Amino acid sequence: MSADLITLRNVSKFYCEVLGVNRITLDLKPGLTGLVGPNGSGKSTLMHLLAGLLRPTRGEVSVLGIPPDDPERLLRVVGYCTQYDSFPSGATGLSFLRHALALHGAGSDEAERRSWELLEKVGLTEAGRRRIAGYSKGMRQRIKLAHALCHSPRVLVLDEPLNGLDPMGRTEMIELFRELAAGGRFVIVSSHILNEVDAICDAVVMIHGGSVVAEGQIRAVRGEITSQPIQVLVRCDRPRAIAAAAFTLAHVVEAKLLDDGASVLVRTRDADAFYASLTAIVLSTGAAVETVLPADESVDAVYGYLIGQPGAPT
Amino acid sequence: MSGGRWPLWRRQAWAVARHEAGRSAGSRRVLPVLLLLAMPLTLAGLRALFLPASQRLDLGHSTADFAQMFALFQLRFVVFFACALLFTKLFRGEILERSLHYSLLAPLDRAVLVAGKYLGGVIAAWILLLPATALTFVLFHLPHGAAGMRQLLSATGAAHLAGYLAVVALASCAYGALFLLAGLYFGNPMVPALLFLGWEVATPFLPPALKALSFVHYLASLLPVPPSLGPLAVLARPIDPWLAGIALLVTTAVLLALAVRRARRLEVEYAAE
Numbered sequence: 001m002s003a004d005l006i007t008l009r010n011v012s013k014f015y016c017e018v019l020g021v022n023r024i025t026l027d028l029k030p031g032l033t034g035l036v037g038p039n040g041s042g043k044s045t046l047m048h049l050l051a052g053l054l055r056p057t058r059g060e061v062s063v064l065g066i067p068p069d070d071p072e073r074l075l076r077v078v079g080y081c082t083q084y085d086s087f088p089s090g091a092t093g094l095s096f097l098r099h100a101l102a103l104h105g106a107g108s109d110e111a112e113r114r115s116w117e118l119l120e121k122v123g124l125t126e127a128g129r130r131r132i133a134g135y136s137k138g139m140r141q142r143i144k145l146a147h148a149l150c151h152s153p154r155v156l157v158l159d160e161p162l163n164g165l166d167p168m169g170r171t172e173m174i175e176l177f178r179e180l181a182a183g184g185r186f187v188i189v190s191s192h193i194l195n196e197v198d199a200i201c202d203a204v205v206m207i208h209g210g211s212v213v214a215e216g217q218i219r220a221v222r223g224e225i226t227s228q229p230i231q232v233l234v235r236c237d238r239p240r241a242i243a244a245a246a247f248t249l250a251h252v253v254e255a256k257l258l259d260d261g262a263s264v265l266v267r268t269r270d271a272d273a274f275y276a277s278l279t280a281i282v283l284s285t286g287a288a289v290e291t292v293l294p295a296d297e298s299v300d301a302v303y304g305y306l307i308g309q310p311g312a313p314t
Numbered sequence: 315m316s317g318g319r320w321p322l323w324r325r326q327a328w329a330v331a332r333h334e335a336g337r338s339a340g341s342r343r344v345l346p347v348l349l350l351l352a353m354p355l356t357l358a359g360l361r362a363l364f365l366p367a368s369q370r371l372d373l374g375h376s377t378a379d380f381a382q383m384f385a386l387f388q389l390r391f392v393v394f395f396a397c398a399l400l401f402t403k404l405f406r407g408e409i410l411e412r413s414l415h416y417s418l419l420a421p422l423d424r425a426v427l428v429a430g431k432y433l434g435g436v437i438a439a440w441i442l443l444l445p446a447t448a449l450t451f452v453l454f455h456l457p458h459g460a461a462g463m464r465q466l467l468s469a470t471g472a473a474h475l476a477g478y479l480a481v482v483a484l485a486s487c488a489y490g491a492l493f494l495l496a497g498l499y500f501g502n503p504m505v506p507a508l509l510f511l512g513w514e515v516a517t518p519f520l521p522p523a524l525k526a527l528s529f530v531h532y533l534a535s536l537l538p539v540p541p542s543l544g545p546l547a548v549l550a551r552p553i554d555p556w557l558a559g560i561a562l563l564v565t566t567a568v569l570l571a572l573a574v575r576r577a578r579r580l581e582v583e584y585a586a587e
Contacts, residue, residue: 015583048581048582051419052418053415053418053419053581053582054581054582054583055579055581069578071418071420071421071422071423071424072421072422072423073421074421075419075420075421075422076421080415080419082415084412084413084415084584086411086412086413087413087416088337088408088411088413088416089337089341089342089411089413090337090341090342099329099333100416100420102325102326102329102333103326103329103330103417103420103421103422104420104421105322105325105326147416151421
């Protein structure tokens with residue numbers, strides 16, 4: 001198993017007879033990776049397996065060459081922000097982090113100093129001495145994130161980390177994730193809100209019913225779904241003319257005028273050929289084009305195609 | 315085990331122990347234990363107030379009364395349940411409040427985690443149980459005035475008190491290991507605790523071979539004043555105090571080893587609890 005990758009080989013996890021994840025084989029590289037799937041699809045099980053909170057029923061997991069049954073080594077490189085919204089009773093933000101750092105072997109002065117730094121990093125300096133039980137949902141998400149970050153791990157596993165955050169908080173956290181990924185860390189983020197993953201991740205792993213249905217960069221994944229023509233949205237002042245011209249191309253299977261009267265949705269089996277022909281079409285029709293957008297290269301649409309529930313173009 | 319990791323393990327175990335001792339003895343968790351401790355203290359206080367004048371002259375009477383009360387109530391009930399409350403919560407409490415994952419997400423060998431939690435429980439048990447036992451002992455001697463005080467401060471009185479405290483300390487270690495293990499195995503560890511209490515209470519009436527399977531049989535061998543267990547008790551050859559102490563410590567070590575084995579396989583599945 002590679003010491004530079006996170007690898008899962010034929011990993012299955014059953015809870016008694018209930019399937020958690022099934023025969024998952026993955027190689028995750030540094031950067032921001034999104035784990036995508038609806039609630040109950042197996043995202044959290046997969047994350048628990050990566051952090052050693054669960055052991056696979058079958059198969060092998062290795063995080064930078066470390067097996068999950070070696071918590072002493074594994075949890076020095078892995079930080080995990082779980083989905084659980086629960087904390088040790090009576091803990092304050094400061095005591096929570098100080099204890100976590102003490103378990104990492106920090107002395108009391110160092111733990112105190114690092115705790116305040118972490119509280120500042122997640123914007124909780126003012127609330128540091130308050131009990132976590134009195135925090136808002138967004139503040140609890142932040143303190144969990146600080147806990148996961150406390151030992152500057154190379155692998156950060158974040159289960160629905162943006163839940164409960166206000167828009168400003170989301171922006172700040174996404175910025176932080178990007179910063180961490182840019183520094184060469186593995187940042188694995190799960191979400192059932194597909195647009196969210198679309199916005200922040202370099203690559204995605206799509207899970208459905210405990211199995212991985214696709215992985216990689218979202219555009220590449222979309223390109224491999226040849227059974228579904230690619231949709232391109234063209235906004236212009238003469239959509240009818242564009243539609244008529246596009247329909248003469250052999251690879252275009254549908255050109256549909258949208259209700260707004262200023263857009264045409266083209267479905268083609270060869271997006272590159274369509275983009276190459278579009279300039280000629282625009283020149284021949286004299287249309288003023290406002291935008292040309294891929295309409296179904298979002299995580300949402302791709303996921304829909306993969307699990308057989310094609311979504312509307314976004 | 316490499317020598318270089320010992321200092322880190324010691325620091326980590328101590329961090330866990332401090333945390334657990336604080337949570338066990340310094341939070342709301344302690345209230346049921348304090349209620350338990352109040353029982354023998356109240357009993358001793360009422361006895362001090364209402365002891366007939368004729369019995370106030372007889373110090374030997376108080377020594378025997380305390381021995382009875384300690385063996386039949388303090389040890390078998392108060393210490394037993396205090397340990398059950400303190401130690402079963404070390405793991406089970408975290409599972410119920412869904413915060414166990416924070417302990418399991420620390421870079422700790424699970425043996426260090428178990429050792430730290432156990433040590434924290436023992437510290438909390440000693441902080442709570444030893445002063446309460448000493449105070450109850452003093453209250454039993456109070457009605458005798460100056461003679462009682464002299465007895466308390468004499469070598470015999472101090473030896474008796476030290477003996478009772480040693481029994482409480484050792485009982486906390488042994489019961490603690492048992493209940494820590496029960497907290498790892500059972501969703502409701504109070505059920506096996508009650509079954510074991512039944513066994514402990516029945517020990518005097520069991521045949522000698524079965525007595526050997528109870529903690530209280532060994533603890534009773536360490537008591538400075540043997541209690542009277544009534545006419546129905548089955549007599550057994552007394553165990554040498556050193557042997558009894560060693561047997562309890564070995565049993566404690568075995569129980570802790572089983573707890574470590576279980577902790578190494580522990581997974582976070584709150585939904586299943």
